[in-house]
Amino acid sequence: MTTIHSQPLHATMPQNSKHQFDIHHVIEELKHYLPTQTPLKDFIHHNSLHAFQKMKFYDAIFTASEIFGYQVTLELEDFRKLFRQGRIKREVFENVITQRKGIAAREIWSKKLLFQDYNQSKTPRVGTLREQWKSVYHIDIDTLVQPLLFRILNAYLDQGISLWNFPVSCEFLHSIREIEKNSYVSIFKTSRARALLQDEFCTITYLLELLVGKDRYYEQYIIDQQFSHRGWSGMVATIEERPDSLLDTRRISLHDSIFLELLLEIDALDDALGRKWSPICTNRTTEPVDLFADAPYNELNEVLSLWQDAFEWSYYDEVLSSIQATKHATKPNSPKSFQALFCIDERECSIRRHIESVDTDCETLGTPGFFCCRILLSAAKREILRQALPRAGHAEVPYKRNRCTR
Amino acid sequence: MSPAISNAFTHMNKTSILTIENKNLNDRENGLQIGFTIEEMTTRVEGQLRSVGLLQNFAPIIYLIAHGSSSANNPHHGAHDCGACSGRPGSVNARVMASMANHPIVRNNLQNKGITIPESTQFVGALHDTAGDEIEYYDEQFLSPENSLLHSKNCASFEKALDLNAKERSRRFASIPTSQSLKNVRKAIKDRSVSLFEPRPELGHGTNTLCIVGRREMTKRLFLDRRAFLNSYDYRTDPEGKILAGVMRPLGPVCGGINLEYYFSRVDNHKLGAGTKLPHHVMGLIGVTNSCDGDLRPGLPLQMIEVHDPVRLLIIVEHFPDVVLATIQSAPEMYEWFINEWVQIAVVHPETNVLYRFREGQFEEYSPVAAKIPIIKDFKSFIEEAQEMETNYIADATKENLPVYSLQ
Numbered sequence: 001m002t003t004i005h006s007q008p009l010h011a012t013m014p015q016n017s018k019h020q021f022d023i024h025h026v027i028e029e030l031k032h033y034l035p036t037q038t039p040l041k042d043f044i045h046h047n048s049l050h051a052f053q054k055m056k057f058y059d060a061i062f063t064a065s066e067i068f069g070y071q072v073t074l075e076l077e078d079f080r081k082l083f084r085q086g087r088i089k090r091e092v093f094e095n096v097i098t099q100r101k102g103i104a105a106r107e108i109w110s111k112k113l114l115f116q117d118y119n120q121s122k123t124p125r126v127g128t129l130r131e132q133w134k135s136v137y138h139i140d141i142d143t144l145v146q147p148l149l150f151r152i153l154n155a156y157l158d159q160g161i162s163l164w165n166f167p168v169s170c171e172f173l174h175s176i177r178e179i180e181k182n183s184y185v186s187i188f189k190t191s192r193a194r195a196l197l198q199d200e201f202c203t204i205t206y207l208l209e210l211l212v213g214k215d216r217y218y219e220q221y222i223i224d225q226q227f228s229h230r231g232w233s234g235m236v237a238t239i240e241e242r243p244d245s246l247l248d249t250r251r252i253s254l255h256d257s258i259f260l261e262l263l264l265e266i267d268a269l270d271d272a273l274g275r276k277w278s279p280i281c282t283n284r285t286t287e288p289v290d291l292f293a294d295a296p297y298n299e300l301n302e303v304l305s306l307w308q309d310a311f312e313w314s315y316y317d318e319v320l321s322s323i324q325a326t327k328h329a330t331k332p333n334s335p336k337s338f339q340a341l342f343c344i345d346e347r348e349c350s351i352r353r354h355i356e357s358v359d360t361d362c363e364t365l366g367t368p369g370f371f372c373c374r375i376l377l378s379a380a381k382r383e384i385l386r387q388a389l390p391r392a393g394h395a396e397v398p399y400k401r402n403r404c405t406r
Numbered sequence: 407m408s409p410a411i412s413n414a415f416t417h418m419n420k421t422s423i424l425t426i427e428n429k430n431l432n433d434r435e436n437g438l439q440i441g442f443t444i445e446e447m448t449t450r451v452e453g454q455l456r457s458v459g460l461l462q463n464f465a466p467i468i469y470l471i472a473h474g475s476s477s478a479n480n481p482h483h484g485a486h487d488c489g490a491c492s493g494r495p496g497s498v499n500a501r502v503m504a505s506m507a508n509h510p511i512v513r514n515n516l517q518n519k520g521i522t523i524p525e526s527t528q529f530v531g532a533l534h535d536t537a538g539d540e541i542e543y544y545d546e547q548f549l550s551p552e553n554s555l556l557h558s559k560n561c562a563s564f565e566k567a568l569d570l571n572a573k574e575r576s577r578r579f580a581s582i583p584t585s586q587s588l589k590n591v592r593k594a595i596k597d598r599s600v601s602l603f604e605p606r607p608e609l610g611h612g613t614n615t616l617c618i619v620g621r622r623e624m625t626k627r628l629f630l631d632r633r634a635f636l637n638s639y640d641y642r643t644d645p646e647g648k649i650l651a652g653v654m655r656p657l658g659p660v661c662g663g664i665n666l667e668y669y670f671s672r673v674d675n676h677k678l679g680a681g682t683k684l685p686h687h688v689m690g691l692i693g694v695t696n697s698c699d700g701d702l703r704p705g706l707p708l709q710m711i712e713v714h715d716p717v718r719l720l721i722i723v724e725h726f727p728d729v730v731l732a733t734i735q736s737a738p739e740m741y742e743w744f745i746n747e748w749v750q751i752a753v754v755h756p757e758t759n760v761l762y763r764f765r766e767g768q769f770e771e772y773s774p775v776a777a778k779i780p781i782i783k784d785f786k787s788f789i790e791e792a793q794e795m796e797t798n799y800i801a802d803a804t805k806e807n808l809p810v811y812s813l814q
Contacts, residue, residue, distance in 0.1 A: 035704035039692035043484030043493035045611070046663040047748065048670035048678050048705060057718070057747040071674040074716060074800065081801040091775045150700040159691035231702030235693055246692070312717040312750070319616060319630070320752060320761050321774035322810040323722065326627045336465035338560050341458065343473050343488060343496065344635045344661070346614045347536045350574050352636065353813075354567035356626065357785075362563070363465070364622060365458045365638035368656055369472050369488040369496040371503035372450040372457075376438065 021218040023204050027254050029219075029292075030226055031241070035234035038245045039159070058305045059294065066295035068227065069124030076120065076300070079307035083114070092317055093310040100306060113307060118300040125291050129217060130224040132280050137273060142228050144268035148187065149261055152176070153232055157239065157250050173256040193267035197260075204255070207262035211269075213279025220288045221280075222258060225265075233257070337361040343369030411600050412483040414474030414535045415542050417495040424498065426505050447506040448515040454503060455521060456649055459621070459640025464527045466556055467549075470504050472496030475537040477607035478600045481688045482680075482707060486537065486610050489664055490656070501531035501544045508548070528553050537599035537608040539572045539592065568592065570785075574632075577792050578609060578713065578806060585790045605683045605709040611668055612714045613807055617661045617749075619653060620724030624754065629782055629811040635661045639724070641756050647729040651736050657721055658743030665719035666748065671706035672716040672800075679705040712798045713806055719749045727753045727762045727769040734764075782811045 033051045052060035061072035082088045101109045133141040156166045168175035188194040196202045208218045226233040240253045269277050337359055342348040344366045352364040428441035474495025475486035484493035507529040531544040541564055569588040572595040576582040582594040599607045616634035618625055639653050671679035685697035693702035723730050730753050734744050743749050753762040762769035782788045795803045
């Protein structure tokens with residue numbers, strides 16, 4: 001059984017005098033940058049770097065690369081291979097460089113693109129602060145915490161794979177507290193974390209005080225932590241925003257999953273080191289990293305963006321040229337054997353071409369495949385609604401619901 | 407079919423009855439109105455027809471062909487379904503639109519709005535399974551005797567087209583010899599789509615690069631290798647671009663969103679994609695993890711993006727440049743896609759045939775450098791002899807992506 005302290009544990013610890021840290025602001029920032037992919041039943045394609053869409057494409061992708069360490073174009077050597085294969089055309093390559101760098105600089109930039117060596121290693125800004133657990137205490141805190149955290153999140157959100165349902169399915173943190181109160185075993189190995197879970201006055205800020213120490217590093221620490229498992233964090237944030245994205249709904253918030261993760265970190269450290277550890281930033285004097293600042297100029301990025309333009313326009317040019325060359329003469333309205341409206345989806349491009357070749361009197365057209373019907377579907381006598389409308393149209397009109405009976 | 411199979415045709419049973427018309431505004435569930443009123447139906451059917459420029463010369467049968475995708479053992483099956491329908495087959499949407507367009511009062515209302523559809527014309531909803539290459543038609547029992555006969559003939563044409571489509575698709579599948587008989591290729595395509603052991607039931611949106619907004623005649627004689635979203639639009643019916651705004655608005659989020667998800671999953675499949683499918687575990691039916699790495703993997707798996715050239719979407723519109731510029735600038739959320747260059751846009755002047763590209767807030771004339779386009783003389787041998795990838799490494803795999811050919 002869990003022992004509950006008579007005095008809230010957090011009250012025994014020294015508090016930082018001034019807290020600039022605002023957890024709600026950090027959570028909003030996290031939600032902006034985390035993946036927004038919904039649970040598998042609703043797969044809606046979207047811009048993976050949607051958080052940067054207010055910026056110009058190249059500024060955005062190279063900033064994202066600087067922050068998170070993403071590869072955001074093909075690698076330099078792959079562009080060079082495509083050029084040697086002729087898929088990036090020399091004339092387009094030269095035009096792109098001339099247009100962006102001027103005729104006088106064309107030769108020097110051509111050499112950079114084709115031959116210059118660049119350091120292509122990446123050290124993302126995210127993750128550097130929490131790396132200190134390894135360098136100072138020789139502990140891989142992610143390995144100690146994440147397997148358990150993922151099992152708990154997965155068990156709570158499970159939609160039908162596990163043989164046993166999560167025993168309590170009210171709000172996430174409340175469910176964890178209930179289980180801890182009523183179980184013979186605990187998810188924690190040590191007493192402090194177990195007690196803090198049940199302390200109704202305990203906050204994320206207090207847990208960060210224990211783990212980080214100085215409030216000016218709290219934001220960086222939380223972002224480091226959540227981006228060490230961006231998939232789960234993004235899923236939790238998405239389900240919090242759209243509980244209907246699960247058929248068997250669960251109430252969970254990013255705030256509460258961060259709270260539990262911080263407790264698991266304290267538990268892991270207490271278990272591994274006893275109380276012989278200090279907050280990770282106790283002796284840190286450098287300024288916290290401005291994680292989301294723009295990427296500084298980097299010649300390699302300029303080279304990659306020139307290659308990207310050359311690659312794109314090598315194909316675009318061919319398409320535009322073909323459209324211009326095969327421009328039709330408008331035909332009179334001859335009678336049609338039938339008309340067929342297909343979705344604009346590019347996979348329908350070929351079936352349209354083939355049906356037109358089989359029946360030369362037919363006419364095919366393309367339109368978004370929801371056919372102007374933004375609807376939610378419900379089977380008779382069921383409460384489950386299924387969407388059948390585009391992501392872009394969510395807030396435009398009241399949804400119509402069509403009952404489907406069998 | 408086994409429960410492991412996601413069958414596109416089971417999204418809606420062919421014999422199910424849909425409640426489509428709302429005859430009483432109080433007929434609601436959970437605060438939502440059930441079905442559409444006649445006025446709402448009229449608005450939607452009118453919008454559908456005007457958006458594609460289909461306002462006259464109606465055929466006896468007009469098919470509305472949605473799409474979905476069947477596959478087995480595939481947690482990402484939703485990524486193969488219709489993106490405009492929340493990653494589901496669009497069969498219900500097609501059937502609802504067909505029903506509304508067949509409604510006699512809606513027809514009458516449309517006539518008052520200047521769209522006269524002959525009484526003998528009937529709309530038919532259908533679903534194309536893009537993995538198995540099959541089509542199912544809905545509500546055929548309501549066809550007139552004359553149209554039933556025509557429908558039988560059309561179905562035979564669609565079957566032939568599906569055979570050819572299967573053959574064209576088979577060139578990218580190592581397990582299917584493309585030069586087999588059409589019948590064998592079609593069967594192999596179907597079998598492959600629902601094989602438990604097949605990580606590539608179809609290639610989804612892989613290679614998508616273009617979105618053409620204009621009349622079919624712009625591209626009818628071109629082989630674009632299944633790389634083009636094709637949105638019908640007739641500038642002649644919309645000189646001021648009022649309809650164009652509605653056509654263009656979803657192109658960024660829907661087509662651009664698809665394109666960018668493929669782009670980023672391709673360039674960094676480790677961090678922005680889902681890695682290889684083979685060791686995927688399905689977690690709680692909500693996401694996948696990759697082997698012992700326990701984090702959920704957003705993005706697309708390797709088997710969906712191997713053949714994808716990571717290039718941004720180019721939207722090509724047939725209209726006057728000033729009209730297109732005013733249209734894309736008419737809504738900030740739409741303009742952001744273009745001015746920030748997440749998608750590219752070009753215009754074909756419908757009268758002069760001059761090309762324009764959008765750069766830094768305006769359209770400037772563009773003269774292509776490409777030489778003469780090659781011509782496909784015999785489609786069968788062209789497909790059978792097309793280059794196949796040597797490895798799935800990017801510079802090898804994308805050699806499969808064919809240049810533009812003329813079909814003349």
